Amino acid sequence: MAMDRLFAPPAERWQAVSPRLCSLRRALLTFWLGLLGLGGAIVAGVVGMWWLGAVIIVVAAAVYAFGWWLIGRNWRSWGYAERGDDLLVTHGVLFRTLVVVPYGRMQFVDVTAGPAERKFGIAKVQLHTATPATDAEIPGLTPDEAESLRDRLAALGEARAAGL
Template sequence: MTDVASPPVDPLQPWPLTVEWRPVSGRFIAVEEIQLGAMVLVLTAVPAVLWLFFDVWPLLAAAAAVLVLGATRAVVIVRSVRSWGYAERDDDLLVRHGLMVRRLSIVPYARMQFVDVSAGPLERMFRLATVELHTAAAGSDARIPGLEAAEAARLRDRLAALGETRAEGL
């Protein structure tokens, strides 16, 4: 008798297939790329300008390293944003994200204390918002960035209503 080895079970792969995953907006890629570009610009300009005045070559090498790392991160951002998703179930909300380190958060509606919707200037330019769910345990909070503003408002209202009907939070 031969035993066929079953593949190892990975609790996060595949993501639960019994739910309908909703992605974040593709415009969130542009928001992340612009933020990265601003950071790379500053971190490259400072050593480059100092190099012009002091002619110390390690400063130029630092600027080049920042450019290379920034370009690498720009490529990764696309896949990183596409890894974000959420699913609404009857009793809880699922949030997933991550490439190298995958994270699956399950937040029961009954445990939610309040829901925040925020949007910085860049997010508002792209008509996006971030929904944050707060629970009594800080480690179980969840956030969903890059949602369309209308979807963020809909999700906030639905989560608030579900939290009230569960009578433990909100």
């Protein structure tokens, strides 16, 4: 399909992000939705509306199943490809996005990992350019991948920017 070619790197293969990103997001979904569903059901039971508690649990279970499926689809949509002069980052299922970041336009590269990411052994690499619209991030990288990508991108950015 012509539309699929729009988001495919020419003669390149997408590098996928770690499945740990999917696991992290599903764990967060389980925690927050379980907390909200159980809390709502307990409150409904305390005020004597047991039927409302049952409805809350059924709705929470449906939202949970949909969220579980959606997180898997979203995780599979993330990818990046390194080319000679730029980095391609793609993501999204319903609204697909392809960001092309020329190495010469990169100002700096961040690697971040919050407490939940560290627990799951993943990090996020964020590229900053002179134009915020071309900033890009790649979540769900293993620490080794993130370190290696950060170093390669920083070196390529310095080499390309030196010619400006």
